[in-house]
Amino acid sequence: MENDQDKVLDEVTSGEYKYGFVTDIETDVIPAGLNEDVVRLISSKKEEPEWLLEFRLKAFRHWQTMKMPQWANLKIPEIHYQDIIFYAAPRQKIAPSSLSDVDPELLRTFDKLGIPLEEQKHLTGVAVDAVMDSISVKTTFRETLAEMGIIFCSFSEAVKEHPTLVQKYLASVVPHTDNFFATLNSAVFSDGSFCYIPKGVRCPMELSTYFRINASNTGQFERTLLIADEESYVSYLEGCTAPMRDENQLHAAVVEIVAERGAEVKYSTVQNWYPGDKEGKGGIFNFVTKRGLCKGDDSKISWTQVETGSAVTWKYPSCILRGDNSIGEFYSVAVTNNHQQADTGTKMIHIGKNTRSTIVSKGISAGFGQNSYRGLVKVLKKAQGARNFSQCDSLLLGDKCGAHTFPYIEVDNPSAIVEHEATTSRIGEDQIFYCNQRGISTEDAIGLIVNGYAREVINKLPMEFAVEAQKLLQISLEGSVG
Amino acid sequence: MKNDFLLQIKELKASIDNKEILKGLNLEVKPGEIHAIMGPNGSGKSTLASVLTGREIATVTHGTVTFEGRNLLEMSPEERAREGIFLSFQYPIEIPGVSMVNFMKTAINEQRKHRGQDPLSASEFLRQMREKKELVEIDSALTNRSVNEGFSGGEKKKNEIFQMAMLEPRLALLDETDSGLDIDALRIVANGVNKIRRPDTSVIVITHYQRLLDYIVPDHVHVLYDGRIVRSAGPELALELEERGYDWIRKEAEVSAESWTTGQK
Ligand SMILES: Nc1ncnc2c1ncn2[C@@H]1O[C@H](COP(=O)(O)OP(=O)(O)OP(=O)(O)O)[C@@H](O)[C@H]1O
Ligand SMILES: [Mg+2]
Numbered sequence: 001m002e003n004d005q006d007k008v009l010d011e012v013t014s015g016e017y018k019y020g021f022v023t024d025i026e027t028d029v030i031p032a033g034l035n036e037d038v039v040r041l042i043s044s045k046k047e048e049p050e051w052l053l054e055f056r057l058k059a060f061r062h063w064q065t066m067k068m069p070q071w072a073n074l075k076i077p078e079i080h081y082q083d084i085i086f087y088a089a090p091r092q093k094i095a096p097s098s099l100s101d102v103d104p105e106l107l108r109t110f111d112k113l114g115i116p117l118e119e120q121k122h123l124t125g126v127a128v129d130a131v132m133d134s135i136s137v138k139t140t141f142r143e144t145l146a147e148m149g150i151i152f153c154s155f156s157e158a159v160k161e162h163p164t165l166v167q168k169y170l171a172s173v174v175p176h177t178d179n180f181f182a183t184l185n186s187a188v189f190s191d192g193s194f195c196y197i198p199k200g201v202r203c204p205m206e207l208s209t210y211f212r213i214n215a216s217n218t219g220q221f222e223r224t225l226l227i228a229d230e231e232s233y234v235s236y237l238e239g240c241t242a243p244m245r246d247e248n249q250l251h252a253a254v255v256e257i258v259a260e261r262g263a264e265v266k267y268s269t270v271q272n273w274y275p276g277d278k279e280g281k282g283g284i285f286n287f288v289t290k291r292g293l294c295k296g297d298d299s300k301i302s303w304t305q306v307e308t309g310s311a312v313t314w315k316y317p318s319c320i321l322r323g324d325n326s327i328g329e330f331y332s333v334a335v336t337n338n339h340q341q342a343d344t345g346t347k348m349i350h351i352g353k354n355t356r357s358t359i360v361s362k363g364i365s366a367g368f369g370q371n372s373y374r375g376l377v378k379v380l381k382k383a384q385g386a387r388n389f390s391q392c393d394s395l396l397l398g399d400k401c402g403a404h405t406f407p408y409i410e411v412d413n414p415s416a417i418v419e420h421e422a423t424t425s426r427i428g429e430d431q432i433f434y435c436n437q438r439g440i441s442t443e444d445a446i447g448l449i450v451n452g453y454a455r456e457v458i459n460k461l462p463m464e465f466a467v468e469a470q471k472l473l474q475i476s477l478e479g480s481v482g
Numbered sequence: 483m484k485n486d487f488l489l490q491i492k493e494l495k496a497s498i499d500n501k502e503i504l505k506g507l508n509l510e511v512k513p514g515e516i517h518a519i520m521g522p523n524g525s526g527k528s529t530l531a532s533v534l535t536g537r538e539i540a541t542v543t544h545g546t547v548t549f550e551g552r553n554l555l556e557m558s559p560e561e562r563a564r565e566g567i568f569l570s571f572q573y574p575i576e577i578p579g580v581s582m583v584n585f586m587k588t589a590i591n592e593q594r595k596h597r598g599q600d601p602l603s604a605s606e607f608l609r610q611m612r613e614k615k616e617l618v619e620i621d622s623a624l625t626n627r628s629v630n631e632g633f634s635g636g637e638k639k640k641n642e643i644f645q646m647a648m649l650e651p652r653l654a655l656l657d658e659t660d661s662g663l664d665i666d667a668l669r670i671v672a673n674g675v676n677k678i679r680r681p682d683t684s685v686i687v688i689t690h691y692q693r694l695l696d697y698i699v700p701d702h703v704h705v706l707y708d709g710r711i712v713r714s715a716g717p718e719l720a721l722e723l724e725e726r727g728y729d730w731i732r733k734e735a736e737v738s739a740e741s742w743t744t745g746q747k
Contacts, residue, residue, distance in 0.1 A: 434575040434629075436559035437535050437568075438589035438645065439596070448588060452579025452628065 028089045029218070033082045036060060039187050042087050046156050046190075049163060059176040059186030066180045072314055072343040073372040073404055076285065077248070084250060085218040086188045129154060129193040129209045141205065151196040152207055155223055158194035165196055169227055173256040173293045173320070181252040181314075182289040185221045189254065192222035197232040197263075206462050208237040211253075219250040226256070228263035230296065235266040237465055248276075248311060252287045261296025261323065266304070268461050269317075270469050273309035275476075280339025280368070283311025290317035294326035294352075302329040303346065304460040306469045308476040311340060316374065318347035321355035321383075328357040331457040333469075335476050336369025336401065345375035345406075350386035350416070359390040362454050365401035366477055372404040379416040386416040394424040395453050397446070397477065425453075447474035488513045488550060488684050489534075489653060495544035495709075496533050503529045503540065505709030511653070513682040518695055518720060520688075521706035522728045527688045528572055530706070531657050535569045536562050549653070563589075564596035566652030570642035570659045572688075577629040582641075585629050586611065586648055593649060614647040618674035635662040643671050647678045654685045660694040672697030692724040707735045 030041055039060050043053040068079070129152065145152050151162060158166050176186040193209040211222060228234055251273060259265050267290075276283025286309075292301035303317040319328025330346035348357035363371035371394065379386045394403030405422050427449050435445035451458065451470050458466050458473075489511040496504040503526045511517055519527055532540045534547065536559035547554040554562065577585070590610075591601040602610070615625060620640050630638050639659050646654055656675070660668055675685065675698055687698055695703075695717060703719040704711045707728070712735045713719065723731075 428575075430575050431577050433537055433559065434571070434577065435585075435589075437537075437563050437571075438585070438649070439560050439563035439592040440588055441560050441592070444588060444592070448580050448585065449577060452577065452581070452584075455579050 028087075029085055030087045032085045034084070034086055034188070038086055042188055042190065045087060045089075046159070048159060051167060052159060055171070055176065056187050056189075059183050060188075062177050063180070063183040063187055066183060068180050072374070073370070073406070074312055074314060074341050074343050076312055079248075079250060079285070086221070087190060088218040089190075129207075130212070145203070145205075148201055148204070149198040150201060150203055151194065153194055155189075155192040155194045155225065158225070162194070162196070165227065166194065166225065169225055169256065169258055171256075173258060173291045174254050174289050179289060181287040182254050185223060185252050185254045185289070188219075189221045189223040192224040192253070193226075194224070195226045195234065195236065197228045197234045199229045200231045201229075202232065203234040206235050206237055208239065210239050219252065221251075222253045224253070224255040226258070226265060226267070228257070228259045228265045228299075230260045231262040232260075233264045235268070235462055237268045237270070237462060239270045239272065239465075248283055248285050249274075250285050250287070251310075253289070255288070255290040255317075257290075257292035257301055259292065259294050259296065259299035259301050259323075259326075262298045263296065264300040264302075265292065266302045266460075266462075267292070267317070268465065269303075269305040269307070270461075270465055270472065271305065271307045271309050271313070272472060274311075275309045275338065275340050276311040278338050280311070283340070284309065286310035286313045286315065288313075288315040290315065291320065292318070292328070293320045294323050294328060294355075296326075297323040297352070298325045299323050300327040300329075302327075302331070302460070304329075304331040304457060305333070305344075306454075306457070306461070306472065307332070307334040307342060307344060308472050310342075313340075313342040313344055315342075315344045316346055318349070319357065320349045320351065321357065321386075322351045323355075324352040325354045325356075326352055327355070330357075330359045330361070330375075331460045332360070333362045333364065333454040333457045333473070334371055335364045335473065336366070336371045337476055338367040338369065340367075341370045343372040343374055345373045347376040347378070348388055350377075350379040350383040350388070350413075352383060354385040354387075355383055356386070357388045359388070359392070360456055361390075361392045362457055363392075363394045363403050364397070364450060364453070364473075364477065365394070365403050366397035367401060369401045370404070371402065372406060374406040374408075376408040376410070377418055377420075378409075379411045379413050379418065381412045383413050384415050386413060388416075388418045390418075390420045392420070392422045393453070394422075395450070396424065396426045443474075446477055450474065450477055486512060487548075488515075489554075490548045491545070492547075493545040494530075494533065494542065494547060496529060496540045496542045498529065498540050502543070503709055504533065506545070507706070507709065507711055509704065509711060511684050511686065513652075513684055515702065516685045516687065516698060516700045518687045518689060518700040518703045518717075519706050519711075520690065520703065520720065520723055522732075525706045526709045527706050528657055531569055531572075531655050531688065534562075534655060535559055535567060560592070561596075563649075564593050566650075568646050568649055568651030568654045570639070570646060570654065570656045572657040572661075574630050574633075574638040574642055576631045576633075578631050580629050582625040582627060582629055583611070586625075586645065589645075590648060610648065614644060617647050617677050618644045619670045620644045636664060636667045639663055640667060640671060640674075643674045643678075647674065650678065650680070650683075652683060654683065655688070656685065657688045658690065659687075660689055660691060668694065669697065692720045695720050705731050707731055710735075 039056050043056055174182050176183055195207055197203050257265050273284035273286055294301055301319050307313055321328050328348050334342045334344050336342050346359055359375055361373045363373055365371040373392045377388045392405050396403055403424055407420050409418055411418055432442055432445045450473050458469055461469055487510050491507055491509040494504050494507040521527055529540050542555055587607055672694055700717055703715055705713040
């Protein structure tokens with residue numbers, strides 16, 4: 001068994017990252033390094049208005065006074081910011097008006113990633129914004145959505161076409177001073193998606209952004225802003241991949257969500273950045289700030305994430321429950337295999353009355369992977385009747401990996417009910433054998449068991465992506481029982 | 483020469499943690515035959531099931547096992563299962579979060595793939611589930627749950643027989659499937675086994691009690707004692723054991739072992 005499993009483990013972990021190819025395309029790159037001129041250059045390349053440049057500069061100046069946070073349970077080698085390229089764009093018109101303006105090589109790339117940009121080819125009911133390196137390549141179904149008043153476009157276009165909306169909401173949830181990586185993002189963010197759902201509109205299709213890092217030595221700093229006006233609904237999904245490279249690449253994104261009264265936003269992530277090789281060489285540093293504001297009464301924001309990629313993940317999608325009766329949810333599966341590390345979780349800040357939050361976190365560690373859950377449930381004085389339920393489970397495959405849980409609970413209102421449950425389990429040899437005895441191979445058995453373990457979270461994903469996520473889980477873990 | 487045995491075990495020796503458990507075991511099973519294996523606790527009955535199904539806790543040190551003329555010991559556990567060897571576990575395992583439906587569908591389709599057949603359609607699969615559930619009188623609610631999770635002891639045993647019904651094995655090993663069952667469940671499980679069996683299905687029933695053999699009538703009864711089959715006879719042997727216990731077997735076995743060792747000297 002030992003030997004067999006080792007063999008399977010070897011096979012599976014020897015670089016089976018499916019998305020590790022590089023697209024050979026002419027890229028507009030600025031010199032490496034970061035200073036005020038670079039910030040100005042990025043802004044001018046994007047032909048931005050003055051107020052946005054001011055915002056960037058303010059952030060940059062603040063960032064220079066900050067230090068990288070050390071509190072996470074992560075071992076991160078020093079990042080040399082002067083060696084990073086902060087802007088790289090496939091050479092093409094910033095906003096191609098039709099598909100024929102998009103470089104065929106780019107179309108082929110996204111095709112290969114399973115994200116065809118031709119609308120008729122795409123999964124029905126999913127609109128995609130495809131972002132490569134620093135810019136958005138193409139947004140599908142824009143016109144169809146526009147008929148309902150829904151704005152779905154790249155962030156750069158939104159700045160041009162809907163400046164008042166952007167100005168009103170940008171940094172309203174994640175201020176430019178928020179944290180080291182969010183502040184860095186505020187200074188140098190390149191592209192991302194922008195979405196606005198008007199009052200009373202139920203968005204009829206899944207909106208999604210697909211992020212692709214292609215150029216080497218670059219960082220990716222996308223910024224996404226999602227606004228759900230009163231009584232509206234939207235389900236949003238993001239996916240990400242990157243080529244296999246020996247050096248680490250930095251990805252520091254910011255996502256802000258605003259839900260007005262009665263609005264509901266479902267935000268799902270399938271994160272599959274290149275995790276590095278078996279020895280822990282290369283891979284993406286994924287330092288992301290995601291936060292949603294339940295601004296109005298009866299609003300709801302739900303985060304679902306399946307995190308299988310990245311060398312290091314540092315990410316805490318959070319909800320600020322300001323409106324009365326507002327609801328925040330966080331469903332997470334995080335996988336760390338080989339030498340991957342993840343420190344991830346959420347913050348639920350209860351401000352309004354009768355606010356409710358649910359946290360379901362499923363960590364899966366294999367190889368030498370280290371997986372930490374870090375979560376804060378904070379109930380403020382006025383949050384009469386607030387409720388939280390947290391469930392944090394860890395699954396260990398093998399004995400060289402680790403799982404850690406750091407729950408923080410701060411309650412200032414005596415009527416609040418906060419519950420926390422945690423479990424740790426292992427996949428047993430006897431479970432695998434039971435499957436084997438029914439004709440199921442060890443690899444498939446692990447897939448079944450892991451997907452069973454993660455089912456509660458996977459079920460929260462939109463149908464089309466649940467299947468994809470299941471496969472991804474299996475691929476990232478196959479054979480790793482020792 | 484045509485080999486008309488489904489399973490042939492010759493001089494099998496196997497150890498767990500370097501302790502010899504099976505000490506030269508012989509057994510031959512023809513298609514369609516029912517064999518009962520009885521014997522005191524710790525005599526090696528479950529170890530035999532482990533060896534036959536390829537569980538690695540037991541290491542084979544000597545002897546051969548052939549299944550339909552092929553060397554069984556060279557096959558992986560899943561390959562043996564796909565070839566039609568089924569074990570009803572003495573202690574079925576719980577797999578939280580994995581639905582019975584998903585589990586069974588995966589198992590069946592692996593078996594079909596092995597035989598070069600296409601996967602079952604969802605509707606055909608569900609039809610078979612329904613049909614087999616009725617056969618073994620298992621509650622629908624159970625098959626809607628995760629594999630064995632929170633099942634009572636008796637429910638787990640029934641679930642094993644349900645899986646056997648779904649997989650239609652060539653050789654079924656029932657390791658104390660009767661223990662922990664109430665009278666009704668015993669009847670249902672035993673009749674289930676009879677209904678599932680096709681004329682060429684062979685069964686090895688491991689049990690401590692005659693009562694199961696009232697329903698599943700064996701062609702041969704063997705007594706496994708201290709890693710060897712020390713006595714084989716027809717169904718009457720089970721009745722005799724029920725009456726007399728194992729003491730007389732023990733004495734006989736010891737005498738023969740002694741005479742053997744004396745003979746060596
Ligand atoms: N995993 C194990 N590790 C160590 N010893 C074991 C293990 N499994 C079985 N044994 C030992 O092997 C011997 C045979 O056990 P086995 O389970 O085959 O007996 P059995 O005939 O099935 O008994 P029972 O009637 O109680 O089920 C026993 O002495 C037992 O303690
Ligand atoms: Mg036993």
